[in-house]
Amino acid sequence: MNPNVETFLGCDAGFAEAKIVLFGAPFDSTTSFRPGARFGSAAMRHESFGLESYSPYQDKDLTDYAVFDSGDLELCFGSSEQALADIEARAREILDAGKLPLLIGGEHLVTLGSVRAVLERYPDLHIIHFDAHTDLRDDYLGAKLSHACVIRRCHDLLGDGRIHQFCIRSGERAEWEFAKQHTELHPFCFDGLAECCERLAASGAPVYFTIDLDCLDPSCFPGTGTPEAGGVSFPQLLDAILTVCKTNVVAADVNELAPMLDPSGVSTATACKVLRELLLALSDNM
Numbered sequence: 001m002n003p004n005v006e007t008f009l010g011c012d013a014g015f016a017e018a019k020i021v022l023f024g025a026p027f028d029s030t031t032s033f034r035p036g037a038r039f040g041s042a043a044m045r046h047e048s049f050g051l052e053s054y055s056p057y058q059d060k061d062l063t064d065y066a067v068f069d070s071g072d073l074e075l076c077f078g079s080s081e082q083a084l085a086d087i088e089a090r091a092r093e094i095l096d097a098g099k100l101p102l103l104i105g106g107e108h109l110v111t112l113g114s115v116r117a118v119l120e121r122y123p124d125l126h127i128i129h130f131d132a133h134t135d136l137r138d139d140y141l142g143a144k145l146s147h148a149c150v151i152r153r154c155h156d157l158l159g160d161g162r163i164h165q166f167c168i169r170s171g172e173r174a175e176w177e178f179a180k181q182h183t184e185l186h187p188f189c190f191d192g193l194a195e196c197c198e199r200l201a202a203s204g205a206p207v208y209f210t211i212d213l214d215c216l217d218p219s220c221f222p223g224t225g226t227p228e229a230g231g232v233s234f235p236q237l238l239d240a241i242l243t244v245c246k247t248n249v250v251a252a253d254v255n256e257l258a259p260m261l262d263p264s265g266v267s268t269a270t271a272c273k274v275l276r277e278l279l280l281a282l283s284d285n286m
Contacts, residue, residue: 013065
């Protein structure tokens with residue numbers, strides 16, 4: 001891989017020395033409401049230089065860790081399956097090199113491509129999922145590959161008892177009924193997260209950590225395709241990220257920033273801060 005021309009702040013290590021590899025998936029072809037998430041990864045790189053590399057929350061600095069930013073994939077907007085195959089191939093390449101893949105979306109469907117590759121290497125994989133939405137529809141307007149169906153497609157691969165959902169506050173009745181039988185769903189907030197992570201950490205189970213940024217309340221994060229009132233605050237999300245990163249996280253993603261939907265730039269700045277804190281929390285545990 002070649003280094004990206006514009007990297008995320010502090011993520012300019014060489015590929016060989018890096019323990020974490022960023023890659024972007026600028027894809028939003030199945031977005032059901034307001035498009036624009038395809039521009040999220042590029043905006044986060046560009047705007048990241050408005051932050052410091054140092055985190056006062058964790059007393060850590062990105063420049064003390066080795067993170068490689070491989071840039072954005074060039075994805076086919078006319079084929080969800082082809083886009084997912086390309087994402088899967090990049091995640092597999094990173095895993096084969098013994099590194100942790102961290103995907104920047106893009107709409108939430110991009111998670112499925114990465115999960116496919118990670119599950120191949122870690123058959124006992126669990127998913128921790130932060131989101132406003134259940135994402136458990138079997139199809140959306142007849143399409144089974146949709147950002148509204150991504151966790152249902154992941155369940156097709158993992159089965160019962162291995163998907164743990166938090167902050168969920170929106171979804172069809174059928175999705176909530178499905179969750180009662182097949183996933184561990186915690187509505188509205190992070191109640192139960194500490195206990196879930198303690199169990200996973202004790203078992204050593206590999207964890208895929210997916211963050212849909214619309215878990216944040218739209219009062220602090222309006223720049224997303226399907227905003228939902230009643231979300232969590234940034235400090236609550238940060239505390240939850242630090243909790244999850246005490247488990248055996250083997251891959252992660254951050255998705256659903258649509259930067260042009262928030263002309264103030266606050267949503268992009270918030271997304272950058274989430275990614276910085278996630279990178280630092282993961283780096284310290286590797």
